[in-house]
Amino acid sequence: MAKFSLKVRRFKPEPGEGPYWENFDVDLDPDLSVLDGLLQVRDQQDGSLSVRCSCKAAICGSCGVKINGQSTLACKTRLSEAKEWANRSNGNSEPITIEPMGNMPVIKDLVTDMESTHWQKIRRVTPWLLPKGDPPEREYIVPPESMIDVTQTMACVQCGACVSACLSMEADPDFVGPAALAKAYRFVGDPRDGERKERLHDLAQDPHGIYNCTHCFACVEACPKGVAPMDQIMRLRRIAGHDEDIDDVNNGRRHELAFVNIIEQKGTLDEALLLQESFAPGIKGKLKPPRGAIKALFDNIPTALRAIRSGKARSAEKLVPGIHPKLPGDAQKHVKRIYAHAEEHRIELNLYIKGEEFGGGDDNEAEELAENELQGKEGAPA
Amino acid sequence: MSPAKNLKFAYWPGCVSRGFTTELHGSMALVAEKLEIELVELDRANCCGAGVIAEHNQELADTLNARTFALAQQTGLPMMNICSTCQGAQSECRQRLDADKAYREHVNGALAEEGLSYDPEGFSNKNFLWVLVEDYGLQKLKNRVVRPLEGLRVGPFYGCYVLRPRHRLGYDQHPERDLYLEKVIEALGGTVVEYDGARKCCGFPVITMSREVSLRQAGTHLGDAMDAGADCLVTPCPLCHLNLDMQQPEAAKVTGKDLDLAVLHLPQLVGLALGIDPKELGLGKHVASTKWVIDRLEPVSA
Numbered sequence: 001m002a003k004f005s006l007k008v009r010r011f012k013p014e015p016g017e018g019p020y021w022e023n024f025d026v027d028l029d030p031d032l033s034v035l036d037g038l039l040q041v042r043d044q045q046d047g048s049l050s051v052r053c054s055c056k057a058a059i060c061g062s063c064g065v066k067i068n069g070q071s072t073l074a075c076k077t078r079l080s081e082a083k084e085w086a087n088r089s090n091g092n093s094e095p096i097t098i099e100p101m102g103n104m105p106v107i108k109d110l111v112t113d114m115e116s117t118h119w120q121k122i123r124r125v126t127p128w129l130l131p132k133g134d135p136p137e138r139e140y141i142v143p144p145e146s147m148i149d150v151t152q153t154m155a156c157v158q159c160g161a162c163v164s165a166c167l168s169m170e171a172d173p174d175f176v177g178p179a180a181l182a183k184a185y186r187f188v189g190d191p192r193d194g195e196r197k198e199r200l201h202d203l204a205q206d207p208h209g210i211y212n213c214t215h216c217f218a219c220v221e222a223c224p225k226g227v228a229p230m231d232q233i234m235r236l237r238r239i240a241g242h243d244e245d246i247d248d249v250n251n252g253r254r255h256e257l258a259f260v261n262i263i264e265q266k267g268t269l270d271e272a273l274l275l276q277e278s279f280a281p282g283i284k285g286k287l288k289p290p291r292g293a294i295k296a297l298f299d300n301i302p303t304a305l306r307a308i309r310s311g312k313a314r315s316a317e318k319l320v321p322g323i324h325p326k327l328p329g330d331a332q333k334h335v336k337r338i339y340a341h342a343e344e345h346r347i348e349l350n351l352y353i354k355g356e357e358f359g360g361g362d363d364n365e366a367e368e369l370a371e372n373e374l375q376g377k378e379g380a381p382a
Numbered sequence: 383m384s385p386a387k388n389l390k391f392a393y394w395p396g397c398v399s400r401g402f403t404t405e406l407h408g409s410m411a412l413v414a415e416k417l418e419i420e421l422v423e424l425d426r427a428n429c430c431g432a433g434v435i436a437e438h439n440q441e442l443a444d445t446l447n448a449r450t451f452a453l454a455q456q457t458g459l460p461m462m463n464i465c466s467t468c469q470g471a472q473s474e475c476r477q478r479l480d481a482d483k484a485y486r487e488h489v490n491g492a493l494a495e496e497g498l499s500y501d502p503e504g505f506s507n508k509n510f511l512w513v514l515v516e517d518y519g520l521q522k523l524k525n526r527v528v529r530p531l532e533g534l535r536v537g538p539f540y541g542c543y544v545l546r547p548r549h550r551l552g553y554d555q556h557p558e559r560d561l562y563l564e565k566v567i568e569a570l571g572g573t574v575v576e577y578d579g580a581r582k583c584c585g586f587p588v589i590t591m592s593r594e595v596s597l598r599q600a601g602t603h604l605g606d607a608m609d610a611g612a613d614c615l616v617t618p619c620p621l622c623h624l625n626l627d628m629q630q631p632e633a634a635k636v637t638g639k640d641l642d643l644a645v646l647h648l649p650q651l652v653g654l655a656l657g658i659d660p661k662e663l664g665l666g667k668h669v670a671s672t673k674w675v676i677d678r679l680e681p682v683s684a
Contacts, residue, residue, distance in 0.1 A: 216546070311667040
């Protein structure tokens with residue numbers, strides 16, 4: 001048994017009362033969870049403390065909270081871990097802080113309203129199978145290996161930890177968000193679904209869709225089940241932009257292709273060319289910038305002028321798109337060769353399901369980590 | 383490596399430090415000289431892909447970075463970078479390359495014609511921030527300070543790519559990597575300013591796709607740091623610098639705030655404390671004025 005101090009963000013819905021912090025001390029086995037700590041507080045000290053929970057085994061996804069600022073499940077975080085984390089910056093005996101999830105309205109104490117910020121967005125991506133044609137007489141038959149690909153997104157328990165941590169949603173509450181987009185991949189990647197292109201088109205054209213993810217890894221870090229929502233968003237982009245050639249209004253595919261092509265030609269980034277090509281590809285040839293791109297290009301003019309004035313972009317190669325130098329010697333030739341090789345194979349190695357296609361592997365650290373993560377997914381906390 | 387020997391690295395400066403933020407590349411060279419860190423520049427190496435190439439074709443990003451790692455390994459030196467984004471993008475590719483021998487052999491097959499091969503054994507790739515704390519040492523850094531940043535209130539801004547996901551970025555061995563900026567600021571004699579945005583996203587990755595959201599992110603963090611009394615921010619990521627500094631006037635328009643906050647590259651802040659002339663460190667090449675920072679520092683006696 002050990003003493004733990006819990007600093008809990010409280011909020012009562014009665015009008016006129018703001019949120020406040022309250023400290024509780026509990027005496028518990030350090031291997032027990034933060035949720036156990038909260039439940040002891042509720043049972044023995046303050047029956048009015050509200051927290052949502054059910055399975056206590058990281059399966060039901062009910063007890064999403066922020067512990068020391070990190071979005072996670074209260075039942076999956078040991079008291080000892082949480083204390084160590086709370087203390088690590090200054091070594092003092094800091095309390096474990098527990099707050100309701102972020103990006104969501106708080107109903108009471110640690111209970112948030114997930115309807116507007118999570119469930120509506122999940123429904124937004126049509127989270128059910130839309131098969132084409134008449135249904136078969138019996139079940140749909142698909143090769144098992146084609147379903148392995150979507151198992152990662154199927155591990156989601158809808159806890160909302162990724163939504164809570166999402167830094168794009170913090171800046172844009174309308175962002176479809178990590179949980180819903182991971183769910184979208186679950187159906188885009190399903191060989192039985194007949195609306196793949198329509199789904200992708202919808203999410204690529206939406207200004208709050210796949211191209212609004214700011215690539216911050218916050219959802220990857222927060223997810224207690226290894227779903228890595230951001231990785232799924234990048235796969236959606238990859239399929240939308242490459243496989244389906246969806247030319248979105250958000251400059252997503254154009255930016256990606258411009259970047260990829262510049263590195264093939266130059267080896268390092270020609271920033272002037274990237275800006276131009278992202279908005280108006282082929283401006284020097286047939287001037288055919290897409291709608292909206294001209295405005296976007298104009299929006300960037302003040303920034304470009306400031307870059308010149310400050311001396312950031314004063315040399316010709318930074319001002320004139322395309323004159324950025326190639327890599328020295330024959331290096332550029334080798335980069336081009338790499339492109340040809342990789343475009344021919346396009347192998348995607350998903351560490352979550354690694355080992356299916358490639359039986360090899362060695363005993364280095366990264367592999368161990370990936371395997372630990374898989375085991376952690378299956379093993380419930382004691 | 384014996385402690386008497388100076389540090390020596392295969393050095394990958396990245397694209398942006400030689401593009402829109404040449405002051406970063408320049409200040410790193412000056413600081414390395416002062417700290418007696420020898421840098422062997424990988425001038426044949428290619429862009430890390432910044433996550434964008436991986437978004438297009440994962441194998442392509444992995445192969446391009448395997449090429450960079452192999453070039454570094456040819457020098458027989460550990461690799462150092464000065465860009466959070468390079469660190470994150472390269473660590474992501476490296477995780478896949480290291481996890482599967484057959485995949486690695488496939489990727490190495492594409493490098494063979496250039497006489498290159500990536501071998502995970504003994505390979506190391508660290509951001510300058512990590513090198514400073516883990517290899518150079520804060521005490522040694524402190525001993526080199528000739529112009530302590532006394533009274534300078536500095537807000538750290540890490541950049542996502544050196545923070546998350548933790549297991550990929552070596553936090554199991556070095557759990558305090560997300561506290562290093564604070565430690566460095568203190569070692570240089572400055573005061574750490576705590577504010578909400580230190581470990582959040584600058585918004586740069588969506589500047590061409592979701593401009594307003596991007597600028598709102600940058601503007602919010604700048605405003606929070608100013609409200610907390612910061613004299614400047616410091617960042618190990620040139621892409622964060624672009625959104626926080628070059629786009630600052632635009633971020634001000636979007637957030638409706640009067641923003642005026644200098645954003646220093648990590649080597650610039652270190653260089654000031656080492657007594658290097660602010661002009662040589664390229665502090666005049668910023669969009670947000672750095673005059674306030676320079677005025678607050680004691681002149682170094684010759």
